[in-house]
Amino acid sequence: MLARVAIYILFSFWIISPATFARSADFSGKAAVDSRFFTESPALTQQKDGVAYPSVMIQPEFRRDWGSGSNRLTVIPFARYDSLDQHRTHWDIREFSWLHMQKKWDVLVGVGKVFWGSTESRQLVDIINQADLIEKFSGEEKLGQPMANLNLPTDYGHFSLFYLPYFRERTFPSSDGRFLFEPPVRNSEGKLDGFSHWQPSFAGRWSKTFGDWDIGIAHFWGVGREPRLIPSFGLGFTHPPTGLIPIYDLIHQTSIDIQGVLGNWIWKAEAITRSGQGDQFGAAVVGFEYTKYGVFGGSKDIGFLLEYLYDGRDLSAPPTPFNNDIFSGVRVVLNDPQSTEFLFTNTVDLDTQATILGFNASRRLGEKWKIELESRFFTNISATKNPLVQSREILTGMRNDDYIQLRILRHF
Numbered sequence: 001m002l003a004r005v006a007i008y009i010l011f012s013f014w015i016i017s018p019a020t021f022a023r024s025a026d027f028s029g030k031a032a033v034d035s036r037f038f039t040e041s042p043a044l045t046q047q048k049d050g051v052a053y054p055s056v057m058i059q060p061e062f063r064r065d066w067g068s069g070s071n072r073l074t075v076i077p078f079a080r081y082d083s084l085d086q087h088r089t090h091w092d093i094r095e096f097s098w099l100h101m102q103k104k105w106d107v108l109v110g111v112g113k114v115f116w117g118s119t120e121s122r123q124l125v126d127i128i129n130q131a132d133l134i135e136k137f138s139g140e141e142k143l144g145q146p147m148a149n150l151n152l153p154t155d156y157g158h159f160s161l162f163y164l165p166y167f168r169e170r171t172f173p174s175s176d177g178r179f180l181f182e183p184p185v186r187n188s189e190g191k192l193d194g195f196s197h198w199q200p201s202f203a204g205r206w207s208k209t210f211g212d213w214d215i216g217i218a219h220f221w222g223v224g225r226e227p228r229l230i231p232s233f234g235l236g237f238t239h240p241p242t243g244l245i246p247i248y249d250l251i252h253q254t255s256i257d258i259q260g261v262l263g264n265w266i267w268k269a270e271a272i273t274r275s276g277q278g279d280q281f282g283a284a285v286v287g288f289e290y291t292k293y294g295v296f297g298g299s300k301d302i303g304f305l306l307e308y309l310y311d312g313r314d315l316s317a318p319p320t321p322f323n324n325d326i327f328s329g330v331r332v333v334l335n336d337p338q339s340t341e342f343l344f345t346n347t348v349d350l351d352t353q354a355t356i357l358g359f360n361a362s363r364r365l366g367e368k369w370k371i372e373l374e375s376r377f378f379t380n381i382s383a384t385k386n387p388l389v390q391s392r393e394i395l396t397g398m399r400n401d402d403y404i405q406l407r408i409l410r411h412f
Helices: 003-015 019-022 387-392
Strands: 025-038 052-066 072-084 088-099 106-112 147-152 158-164 201-210 213-223 228-232 243-248 250-262 264-274 281-295 300-311 324-333 341-349 355-365 370-378 403-411
Touching: 019 052, 281 324
Parallel strands: none
Antiparallel strands: 025 052, 025 403, 052 072, 072 088, 088 106, 106 147, 147 158, 158 201, 201 213, 213 250, 228 243, 250 264, 264 281, 281 300, 300 324, 324 341, 341 355, 355 370, 370 403
């Protein structure tokens, strides 16, 4: 199907004159120069040591509508060069899709990105796209996913159906990069448990607005995006493990996400139940954001965020540091012509007291330029693993990875 769509798109371009094509196309995108400043030497001996590590990225975007607006081609490639991590020097097709729209339905075929979720600290229900951990260790950045997506808006809610014909493995940093698991994950040795990358996955979601509340209910069946990490004893069982082997499983995951806007309050919740990776388990994030408008002289807003994170998985499931955590934050929006914003965050594990402090700031410099500042600080991270709380100590390898990142970005 994907091949037929590509042939159709290329043929439609061929029969249109270059001048007409240029007039009807929309070119945009962004490019950035980043520099990460680490405050400490890395925790593992094989990691590269240094203070500042520059990198560059570019993400052009191309869109073209035709057929009186009923068809749209979207192409969004992505590329990064990183001076530290050879795996972080990579490229990807974030989107390459054809969208056909009718009054009562639309269908998208190709490589796409889909976001589900409502909470700030963790997106449990966002399962369609694989996480790009080498781009951002938090998992917020996603790889493009081959898909066919049918959307049916009705009076009874919005129905979305997905056919995902190909599975993409999670990207982890190389063994000499930063933000490693300890021991490091062996990217090249990932295994699919009894199936191939062409194992199809399926998903469906229903969403509807009830007054001030938005609700979404979804089910996913297919290859889980999170791998189990199995220790590899390359030097024998009498020595510590030398690496972690990612193992991917077929799973069922049912989820719900809720968001309600009530005056100055935004109430948020996400919850899942998953089977296929050890015992069936549940996980949830619940919380709120309260915004006080017109403070500090009239035009500025300040928001307070608070969320609780729970995850009931056992040690046979993919590890997570968010078993029993509290997330809090403060968001300041100046509402000035430069769109200046600040976000302060704090995530604390209630069992181990491991803490991740975060700070983000951004400000436009004219119409096309933007400066961004991002930092993360890891505190109370154990340097030794306790088998009883192994799933909560996957941050051990990141205990010396406090950083400040400066980005200069230009839109075009």
